[in-house]
Amino acid sequence: MADSTTGDATNDGSTPDNVTYVNFGTRKRVTTQDEVLKVDRVNHSGSSMSPAATRLVSFMSKEVDAGRLARGRDYAHAGNVVGLDVRNGAIHGRVAGSQNEPFAVLIQLPYRSNDDVGQVSEIMARTPNAIRDARDGLLPVRVLDILLGEDPDDVRFSCSCPDHAPFCKHIVAVVDRLAARMDADPSVVFAMRGLSFATLEQSMMAQAQEASRDAYSPNSGLDSAERNQLFWNGRGLPDIPEPKIAPALEDSDMDLLRKALRSVTHTNLELLRAVSDIEELYDFLVQR
Template identity: 45%
Template sequence: MYANFGRRDRGRARDGGGRGDGGDGARASRRARPLDDDRSRTLSPGAARLVRAVTAATDQGRVDRGRAYAEGGNVLGVEFSGGRITAEVAGSQPDPFHTTIELPYRSADDLTEVARRLAESTDGARRARQGDVDGEVLDILLGAGTGDIRFHCDCPDMTTACKHAVAVSEVAAQRLIKRPALMFEVRGLDIDQMVAEMSRHAREVSADSASGDNEAFWGGRELPGLPDPKVAPALDDSDTDLLHQAMRQVSYTSIEQLRAVSDIEDLYDHLTGSDTSPRSRE
C-alpha cells in the first residue's frame, strides 16, 4: 500500500496532495487544464458540466490517469439514480473500487420547477429529449457550479476527486451524450410524464393569457420549430412486387413486363428530378 499510495498524510491531501500521487505535493498541486473549446463542442451541455466539475476538483495527473481508465474499459456497472451516479472501477487492486458522483440535493418543488420551465420554453419536450436544455434547468438537474457536485470513492486516495472519479465522470459523460434523458432519470424524472405535466401547465398558461390582462396575450410567444419528417423516394418505400404484378396483367411476355416496370421507374425519376438512370442519360 505504501508503494502504491505513499505515506498517510491527510493534512497534505487537503492541500492538493494525496497518496494517489505518492506524496508529491508539487505534482498534486498542478491543477487540471480547463475544458478546451474543441472538446466542449463534442460534449452535450450536461456532459460538459460533469466533466468540468471533476477537472476543477483535481489535478491534471489524476485526470490523465482517470481518462486512461475510462478508455481502457475499467469502469463497470454505471447507474444513474437517486441523485447519484455510481459505478465500480477496476484498478491495480484485486477488488474494484466503489465510486459515487453525488449531485446536489433538490426538493420536490425544485423538480416541479423543471417541468414548469420546460412547459414555458418553445419545443421544451423535444429539446429535452435531445439534451438541449436551458441553463436554469441544467442548474437544477446537475448543479449550478462545479463545486456543487461531490465525488466519493473508497480508494486510499484522500483527494477531492481521485482518478476513479475522473474515470466514472468520463464514462457518465459519454452516456449522457448518447442518452440525454439520463440527466432527468438520475433525478427520478420521466420525460413522458413531464410532457403530460407540461401539457396541463400549458393549458393553465393559455387560460391565463386568454384573459387579455397577460402580456403574453398581446406579445405572443416564439413559434415552435417545424417538424423534420424523414423523406424517402416512393419507389424505395413501395412494394415492387405489386408493381410487377400489375404490369404482368397488361404484358404479353415477361420481357415486356420488365420493360414496363423499368419505364415507370425512369418516368418517376424524371418527374422527381432524380433522373440518373443510364437510359435517361442516353
C-alpha cells in the same frame, strides 16, 4: 450475388428486347450519418460537449489535480469503466483497477423534491422549442440547475479505493464515461431524475394549459399593458418542424409492389417491365 429473373431470356442473360431485369431483393432504409450517435465524441476542452456534460466535467475538473485527471481519462479510454448505472438521484460506476474487484464510484446528485422536479416541465412548457432543443442536448440554465446542481458542492463524488484525494482517477474515469453518455444521449440527463422524454411531454402539455391561464391572470405579475400585448400577440411559437426527406421508391418494399402488379400481369416478363416502367416514371417525376 444478385438473382436475375427474366422472361424468355437468351443464353447471355438478356431478353430479346435487350433489357435485363434484375431483382436485388427488398430495399432497406439506410441510416444517415447524422442519425448515428457517437459516444466517444466528447471533447474535454468543452467546445463540443452538451451543456449538461460540460457542467458535470467542470464540477470535477475544478478540484482534481492534473496527474489524476490524465490517469483517469486514460482509464476511461482503455475501457476500465466496467459498469455505469444511472439511477434516480445517483450514478453508480465500477472501475477495474489494481485489485481483483472493481472499485465502486458513487456520484450523488442533490436532493430534489417532487415539486422541484415538476418545475422542469413547467419551465420547458413556457419555453418555445424546449423538447426539440432538449433532444439536441440544449437545456435552459434553470433546468440544468434542477437536474444536476448549481455548483460543484451540490454533487458528491466518492470511491471505494484507498486514495483519500477528493477526486481519484476512478472518479475521473466514471465522470468521463458519464459525460460521453450524456453528450451522446440527452435523455440520460432526465433519467438521473427519473424522467423520460415521453413523461416530460405529457407533463408539459398539462403545464402549457396552466401557463396559458396564468398569463392572463391578475396575479401573473404582468401589468395590464403587458397582458394586452400578450393577448393580441401571443407568446413565441415553436419553429415549424422540418420533416426528413426520404426517397419514396428507395424506401418502399418492392415485394409489395410486385404483389400488387401480379393481378394485372400475366407473365414474369410483364411484371418486371411494369416495375421498370414505374421506376422510370418515378425518376422522371423527381427529375433524377
